[in-house]
Amino acid sequence: MPTVPAESLRSIARDIFEALGAPSEDAEAVADVLVEANLAGHDSHGVIRVTQHCASVRAGDTVPGATTTTVRETATTTIHDAQWNFGAVAMSRALADGMDKARDLGMHAFGIHNCNHIGRLGHYSDLAARAGFVPMIAVNSTGAGASVAPYGGRHGKLGTNPFCVAFPTTDDPVLMDMTSSIVAEGKIRVRRNSGESLPEGWILDRHGDPSTDPEDFYGPPRGAILPFGGPVAHKGFALSMMAELLAGSLTGAGNVGERDGHIGNGVFCLLMDVGAFRAEADFRSTASRVGAYVKDCEPADGTDEVLLPGEPEHRARHSRSASGIVVDDTTWRGLCEEAAKAGLAAPQT
Numbered sequence: 001m002p003t004v005p006a007e008s009l010r011s012i013a014r015d016i017f018e019a020l021g022a023p024s025e026d027a028e029a030v031a032d033v034l035v036e037a038n039l040a041g042h043d044s045h046g047v048i049r050v051t052q053h054c055a056s057v058r059a060g061d062t063v064p065g066a067t068t069t070t071v072r073e074t075a076t077t078t079i080h081d082a083q084w085n086f087g088a089v090a091m092s093r094a095l096a097d098g099m100d101k102a103r104d105l106g107m108h109a110f111g112i113h114n115c116n117h118i119g120r121l122g123h124y125s126d127l128a129a130r131a132g133f134v135p136m137i138a139v140n141s142t143g144a145g146a147s148v149a150p151y152g153g154r155h156g157k158l159g160t161n162p163f164c165v166a167f168p169t170t171d172d173p174v175l176m177d178m179t180s181s182i183v184a185e186g187k188i189r190v191r192r193n194s195g196e197s198l199p200e201g202w203i204l205d206r207h208g209d210p211s212t213d214p215e216d217f218y219g220p221p222r223g224a225i226l227p228f229g230g231p232v233a234h235k236g237f238a239l240s241m242m243a244e245l246l247a248g249s250l251t252g253a254g255n256v257g258e259r260d261g262h263i264g265n266g267v268f269c270l271l272m273d274v275g276a277f278r279a280e281a282d283f284r285s286t287a288s289r290v291g292a293y294v295k296d297c298e299p300a301d302g303t304d305e306v307l308l309p310g311e312p313e314h315r316a317r318h319s320r321s322a323s324g325i326v327v328d329d330t331t332w333r334g335l336c337e338e339a340a341k342a343g344l345a346a347p348q349t
């Protein structure tokens, strides 16, 4: 498996998206979100998605260069229509707009309609938290994408519906970014690409029976992912319903199972300006002190230390920035094929 520096991966992905018709700034934004996911250790949301994005453009499901329009607006809320541009482009634009508005009035909430997959939520929350906001993001799956079984059910009815909240500190943000399913779909894809079986308790097969074979999830017919929580999976299911109603219903973006065909992300994001609540510097040092207090705990057997939410990703970013990103062979082959289709020089490791 090749090891590739982040900067090379970024330019390979950017050139491919540009060749597909994305304006250079947009191609850069999509490549950035993908490579930052690899750097954070979430290969499931990294350049593994390039071929999927390319197929989506060719099928007409992603519209490079589409403008984001405003559907509805008040002083503290905005509903955007991404018009099926890349999700990363729509979310990056909406986030920048939301931070400007939250700076003025103390907080701002936005939703996005007709939005393709935005990728790793933590990417956007990290940016917002470093800029002095507390972001809260919920995402659902609009249209198709019923891949997660409700608690007590045998078949997929919901998306993996992730939730993300982050807080600025004097150093890296404390950042929770998690699916309400036991695992993100992309992590099943990573195991399928590398021929590994799944841990028990991740999926059901097409009949609703437990399985450890990734192919049983993909089918066809498809199986289902379980909500997170194992013996208390009713909690993961409860979170999933909240994300579904916030991101799909409150915003008006649409809910899972409502339309056939075009699968996308409904997005809800609330941005709170720390400075509207208290002096930002005071909050940052309080958050760091609370984090240090919690971390100062004797580790349990089999654990070296207590990590805060977000810490595994910050550490991965530091080490992968230095050592490069290991790209699985299937993904690398996909990048080389897409580069060839676009008439670009063969990517080098």
Ligand code: NAD
Residues within 6 Å of the ligand: 042, 045, 117, 118, 119, 120, 121, 122, 139, 140, 160, 161, 162, 164, 175, 176, 177, 178, 179, 180, 183, 184, 185, 187, 265, 306, 307, 308, 309, 310, 311, 312, 313
């Ligand atoms: P995960 O289980 O790896 O991590 C969940 C949270 O736990 C993170 O905040 C992480 O920092 C924290 N964490 C992990 N290990 C820890 C440890 N040892 N100690 C303390 N904290 C720890 O993440 P996930 O649920 O598999 O989600 C993966 C990614 O998938 C997320 O980035 C999410 O945004 C993305 N996703 C996106 C979509 C979409 O439609 N756009 C859908 C699903 C998931």
